[in-house]
Amino acid sequence: MSVATAAPPAAPPVRTATKRLRWSERISAGVSSAGLNVAVVALTLAWIVPTLGLLINSFRQGGAFNTSGWWTALAPPFNFTLDSYRAVLGASDLAPSFFNSFMITIPATLIPTAIAAFAAYAFAWMKFWGRNWIFLALVGLLAVPLQLTFIPLLTLAVKLGLNSGNTLPGGLNAGFLAVWIAHTGYGLPFAIYLLANFFRVLPTDLFESAEIDGAGPVTVFFRLVLPLSVPALASLIIFQFLWVWNDLLVALIYVGGTPEVAPLTVTLTNLVGSLGQHREYLTAAAFVSMIVPLIVFFTLQRYFVRGILAGSVKG
C-alpha cells in the first residue's frame, strides 16, 4: 500500500541525511517488528489454544483427559485414537440431530433470503407509498430482542397446531415448520438491510436500457439483479446458515427438547448436562457439531467477509 507511492528523487546532500536516518530507523524498525511479530503470534495463539485443547482431548484415549491436561498428550507416547468419534457417530442422538440441523437450516436459509431479495428489490428500485418509513422500521427491528416475541408466538403456534408433537400432511413434523417461520421472521430485517444496500448501488443505466428493451421487473430481477448480486447473496446465505445452524435459543423455544426435531445444538447441550461417565463423547460431539459450519466458513470465507462489509463500511 505504502510502497506504491512514488518518491521524487531527492538532492544529493539530503539523500545522505535520509540514508543515515533510514539506517537508524531500520534498527528500531527491526526491534519493533520483532515485538510486533511476538505480539501478533501470542494473541493468535491465545485465540486458538482453547480450540486446540479440545481437539487434542477429542483424540485421546477414553477418560485420559479426566486425569491429565491435554498438553501432556503432546509428549510421547502418542496415544491418539478415534474412539470418541466412533462412539459419538455410531450410537447417540447425534446422527439424527445432525440430520435435523440440515432440515432446519436449509429452508430457514432459503426462505428468508428469497423473500428478502424480493423486498430489497422493491425497496431499491420501485416507488411506493411509505417506502422509506417501512424500510426504516425494518432497520429499527434489527435491535429488538428475540425474547420479546416468544410468548405470543408460542401461544399462536400451539393454537395453530405447529408444535413439535404434531405431524403435518406429508410426514413433516410441525415443529420444523414453526422453526422455519420463526427464523424467517427473525432473519428478514438484517437480510433486507444487507441486500437493499447492495441493490441500491447497482448501475442505474443497466436497468433503464433493460426497460427500454421491454424487460419486465421479473426479467430484470432474475436476469440482472440476482446475477449481479452474487457476492451479497452468497454472504447473506452463509450468514443466515451459520446463524441458524448455531442457534440454540430459537430451537429450544419452538422445538424444545423433542429428540425427533432437536438440532445438534440442543442435543449437544443435553450432552453437556449429562456428563456423567461419558464425558469423553462430549469432546468429539462438539467437533462433530462444528464440522459443517467450519467447512462452510473456510470454503466461503471470502464472500462472508465481503458481505458483512457491504452493510457496515461505506466505500
Add this chain to the structure above:
Amino acid sequence: MDGSLGLIARLPALQVDWGTLVSVNLPTLLFVVLGVPLALVGYILGTDVLVRRLPKRSQPSVRPWVWVGPAILFVGLILVYPMVGTIVRSFFDRHGDKFVGLDNFRLMLTDNGVLIALRNNVYWLVLYTGLVLTFGLLLAFLADRVRYEKTVKTLIFMPMAISFVAMAVIWQFVYYYRPSDVPQTGTLNGILVNIFHGQPITWIQDTRFNNFALILIGVWGATGFAMVILSAALKGIPAELLEAARVDGANELTIFRRVILPLMMPTIVVVGTTMVIFALKAFDVVYVMTAGNYNTDILARRMYAELYSAGNNANASALAVILLLAVVPVLIFNLRQFRAVEERR
C-alpha cells in the same frame, strides 16, 4: 462440568434408527430443498401474471406490494405482532385476564435474582463491548503490519463459525478445576499451577471471577467479527494521509490517536452498537455454562426460566419489556445514524 442444567440428562447410548431416518426424513428433506425455492419463484411469477392483467395505469402502484408483501407479512407476524402482545401481557396477571398495572415490574425489579441479572447485564454491556472493540482494533492494527495477516485473521475469525454451545464445551476445558493435590486438566489452572505455582481457582463457581470468565468466552467469539470490519475500515484510510503525518514528524501513537481513530470512528460506532445489542441479548453462554447459577444470571436467561421452569408469562413479559427498554436508546441511535448516512448519499 457443573451438571446444573435443568435439562433431562440423556446419555449417548440410544441406537440410531437409520431405517426411519433414511425412509422418512430423507425424502422430506429433498422435497423441502426442491419445493421451497420452487414455491418462492412460483409466487413471484404467478403474482406477476396477475398484476399484468390489471389496467396498465394501476400496475405500478400494485406491483411493489407484491414484492415487499411477503416480507411485511413475516416481519409483522414474527416480530411486530408478538412485540405488541408481550408489552400488553406485561401489564396483566400470569393468566392474562386481570389488569395489574405495574405489579409485574415491581415484583421483578425487587427480586434479588433479577437485580443480580441486571448488574451482570451491565457487566456484559461494558466489558464485552469494550473488550471486543479493544481486541478487534488491536488485532486489525497489528495484523495489518505482518505478512501472514490472512492466516492470523482466519484463525481469530474462526470462532464465528462455532455455536455458543460448542464454545461452552471448549471453554469448560479451559476453566476446569481440580483440587490442588491432583494434576490440573483445565488449561488456565494448568498454567496457574504449573508455571506460576499458584493455587487452582474455581473459575466458574467463584463469584469474584465467574462473570468475567463467561464474558471472556463471548469476547473470544465476537472479536473476529469486529476485527474484520475494523480492518477493512483501517485499510480504507488513504496511505498518503498517514505518510503526510509521518513526514510531519508525528510518531505512530500520535498518528493512531489523531488520524486513524477519528477516521475510523463511524465504523467503530457501528461495531460498538452491534456489540451492545449482542450483550443485551446474550443468552447461550450463560445458559450452557452455569444455567444462571453462582450469581452469573442475565436477563435473557432469567426470562427463559420464568417462561419454562416457572411457567409465568406475566413475569417473563415484564422482563422482556425491561430488555426492550434497554435496547430503545440503541435503536434510536441506530436509526439516527442510518438517516445521517442516507442523507449523505
